[in-house]
Amino acid sequence: MSIQLDSTICALATPPGIGAIGVIRLSGTDSITICNKVFKGRDLATASANTIHFGSIRDGERILDEVLVSVFKAPHSYTGENSVEISTHGSNYLQQQIIQLLIRVGAKAAGPGEYTQRAFLNGKLDLAEAEAVADIIASNSEAAHGIAIQQMRGGFSDDIKSLRQELLDFASLIELELDFGEEDVEFADRTQLTNLVDKVLITTSNLITSFDKGNVIKNGIPVVIAGAPNTGKSTLLNALLNEDRAIVSEIAGTTRDTIEEELVIDGVVFRFIDTAGIRHTDDTIEAIGVKKALEKVKSSAVVLYMFDVHEHSVGDLKNIMAKLLEEVQGTKAKVIWVGNKIDHEDFEAIAHEFEQFHNLVLVSAREKQNLDTLVDMLVAEFNRDITNLNQTIVTNTRHFEALTEANTALQKVKEGLESGITGDLLAMDIRQALHSLGSITGEVDVEELLGNIFGRFCIGK
Numbered sequence: 134m135s136i137q138l139d140s141t142i143c144a145l146a147t148p149p150g151i152g153a154i155g156v157i158r159l160s161g162t163d164s165i166t167i168c169n170k171v172f173k174g175r176d177l178a179t180a181s182a183n184t185i186h187f188g189s190i191r192d193g194e195r196i197l198d199e200v201l202v203s204v205f206k207a208p209h210s211y212t213g214e215n216s217v218e219i220s221t222h223g224s225n226y227l228q229q230q231i232i233q234l235l236i237r238v239g240a241k242a243a244g245p246g247e248y249t250q251r252a253f254l255n256g257k258l259d260l261a262e263a264e265a266v267a268d269i270i271a272s273n274s275e276a277a278h279g280i281a282i283q284q285m286r287g288g289f290s291d292d293i294k295s296l297r298q299e300l301l302d303f304a305s306l307i308e309l310e311l312d313f314g315e316e317d318v319e320f321a322d323r324t325q326l327t328n329l330v331d332k333v334l335i336t337t338s339n340l341i342t343s344f345d346k347g348n349v350i351k352n353g354i355p356v357v358i359a360g361a362p363n364t365g366k367s368t369l370l371n372a373l374l375n376e377d378r379a380i381v382s383e384i385a386g387t388t389r390d391t392i393e394e395e396l397v398i399d400g401v402v403f404r405f406i407d408t409a410g411i412r413h414t415d416d417t418i419e420a421i422g423v424k425k426a427l428e429k430v431k432s433s434a435v436v437l438y439m440f441d442v443h444e445h446s447v448g449d450l451k452n453i454m455a456k457l458l459e460e461v462q463g464t465k466a467k468v469i470w471v472g473n474k475i476d477h478e479d480f481e482a483i484a485h486e487f488e489q490f491h492n493l494v495l496v497s498a499r500e501k502q503n504l505d506t507l508v509d510m511l512v513a514e515f516n517r518d519i520t521n522l523n524q525t526i527v528t529n530t531r532h533f534e535a536l537t538e539a540n541t542a543l544q545k546v547k548e549g550l551e552s553g554i555t556g557d558l559l560a561m562d563i564r565q566a567l568h569s570l571g572s573i574t575g576e577v578d579v580e581e582l583l584g585n586i587f588g589r590f591c592i593g594k
Contacts, residue, residue, distance in 0.1 A: 138214075138254065141167055143235045144243035145228055152223035157231055159240055160248055164215040165204060170238045171231075172202055177217070182206035190219065192234050198227055212248055213255030253575060260575030261290045264529055268351065277351050277402070280526050289525050289532075290574050292340075296333050297570040303329060304563045307556050323550055330547050333566075337540045340527050345465065347528035349434055353395055353402035354515060357429045357466075359457075360439035365473040369439060369498040370394065370407040373508075399512050406433070430457075433466050435514055437507075442472040442495065443479070447486050454490075469494065469510055476500045532573050539569035 141161025147154070159168060169177045174188020184204050190197045201220040210216040221227060236242060246267075253263045265284035272278040283289070303326050349355070358366045374394055392407040406429055430436050438457055440450065457468060469492055474480070476497035487495060494510055496503040527533055542565035549559050 138251065141240045142243035142247055142251075143232055143240040144248075145232065146218065147223075149225055149228070150223075151225060154220050155223045155228045157219040157221065157228060157235070158243075158248065159217045159219075159235065160210070160212045160214050160243075160251060161240075162207075162215055163239060164217045165206075167235060167239045168202060168217045168219070171234055172200075172219075174202070177202065177204055180204045182209060190221070190231055190234070192230070197230055197234070198222055208255070208257075211257065212251040213257045214251060259290050261293070261529075261532065261573050262286075263575075264531075265289075268528065272351075277528075280347065280350060280528055283525070284528075289527070292336065292525050293570055293573050294576075296336060297567060297574075297576070299329055300333065300563060300567055300570070304560065304567060307560045307563060327547065327550050330543055330550070334540065334543050334547065337536050337543065340525065341533065341536050341540060343525070344527040344533040347526040350401070350526070351528040353404035354435065355404045355406060355429075355433045356435045356437060356511065357406045357408060357433040358437045358439060359408050359430050360471075361441075361444075364439040364441050364444075365498040366439050367392075367407055369437070369471070369473070369496070370405055372498050372501050372504060373405060398508055401512070401515055403511065430466060431461060431464050435511060436461065436466050436468045437471050438468055439471045439473050439498075441474050442483065442487070443474060443477060447489070450490070467514055468492065469507070469514070471496060471507065473498050476502060535569045535573045539566045542566035542569060 139162065141159060141163045143157060143159045146156045146158040165177050165180075171190050171192070172186075172188050173191050175186050177186065180186060182205060186202050186204070187199070188202065189199050198221045203218040203220070205211075205216040205218075207214050219231065221231060232242070249258070249263050249266050252258045253260060258266070261284060265281050268281035268284070269278065272281050358369055360366055370392065373396060394405050396403050396405060408429055436457070438453075440453065445453065454468075454470065461468065470490060472487060472493060472495040474497060475484075475495045476499060484495070487493060492510075494503060494507045496507055498504075527536065542562045545562040546559060546566065549562060
């Protein structure tokens with residue numbers, strides 16, 4: 134997406150639809166001049182920056198609305214340009230009338246993400262910070278919001294820029310050596326470069342590893358409810374959500390497909406996935422459901438494996454546990470065992486049998502007994518992985534891919550230093566690492582990349 138910074142853009146900055154107010158934003162050199170053509174109240178050209186003025190928007194002699202106009206002057210605005218925000222009443226018809234009027238007197242309609250793209254091009258945000266704006270808008274939990282805020286304030290960018298600058302300093306010395314190739318001189322201390330590469334590799338590797346954590350925080354932690362038919366999986370989902378989301382029946386095999394619902398617990402989104410009962414079946418449709426259930430188990434962060442406490446002996450339960458742990462071996466899934474139906478009268482006689490098992494909680498999904506204990510165990514599993522949300526955590530797939538490319542290039546630099554390859558080959562790999570790191574914050578030529586990133590933003594942002 135190519136933009137013209139000499140144009141003035143306008144768009145609705147608040148969600149469309151009926152509400153108390155709507156805000157229409159203009160940005161560009163002529164923002165104040167254009168707004169002045171339709172605003173009657175005071176001369177905005179003489180207004181001080183960061184001030185608000187009452188008046189009316191008029192189309193000729195026709196009054197469209199009484200409004201408040203906020204004036205921002207370059208470079209002290211979100212985009213770094215002259216900017217005006219018109220606070221009007223929240224009628225969709227009225228907002229569109231004002232936008233069409235602004236376009237007729239000289240503005241143009243903004244494209245997706247064009248305000249934030251201008252902020253980037255005008256040096257108000259780097260690329261990673263700009264992407265964090267979209268993450269803040271999309272955040273639906275305290276944890277996701279916390280990471281996005283940290284990135285928008287430059288925490289991630291500062292880490293990347295610091296690493297890149299250190300590499301750039303050494304790259305300059307390597308490049309200088311190439312200019313004196315015939316004289317066989319070394320300006321870059323190979324031992325210091327090796328130490329630096331090791332340091333950068335540790336940081337990039339930690340950032341790459343953090344992506345698994347960041348991805349689940351951003352998109353929700355997938356929690357699969359699995360088990361044999363009729364163990365109460367759908368009842369548990371309904372109890373956790375406090376609504377009848379899944380069909381509950383005494384007939385085994387009722388759930389044929391997966392059902393997903395989100396629940397925010399302690400500021401974290403958990404995506405609960407109810408699955409078909411796992412068993413051998415000749416029913417073609419149910420068999421597909423069982424296959425999908427096993428796939429979900431392997432791709433989940435946490436598995437709540439439910440069993441009926443009255444249906445299995447201790448030996449049976451140990452066999453089930455062994456088989457499931459073998460099934461998830463090599464995946465990131467962690468298993469919490471959930472013994473259900475403790476509300477039955479004869480449970481007290483067998484309760485002691487379950488004391489030998491770890492990571493097991495006994496509940497009654499129907500009566501909602503011990504669900505608080507189950508939720509606490511879920512949160513504890515999350516907290517074991519995410520010990521400090523103030524640390525830099527990667528949540529963006531593009532950043533993950535760029536870091537992976539940088540890591541690969543740095544590994545080649547390290548191998549080259551160990552084998553004593555020439556400076557020109559070292560320089561190629563260092564350049565690749567610098568390019569990959571620079572693409573994260575926008576310190577390279579990224580016109581095509583900008584179109585892909587900002588094209589995903591909403592209009593008005």
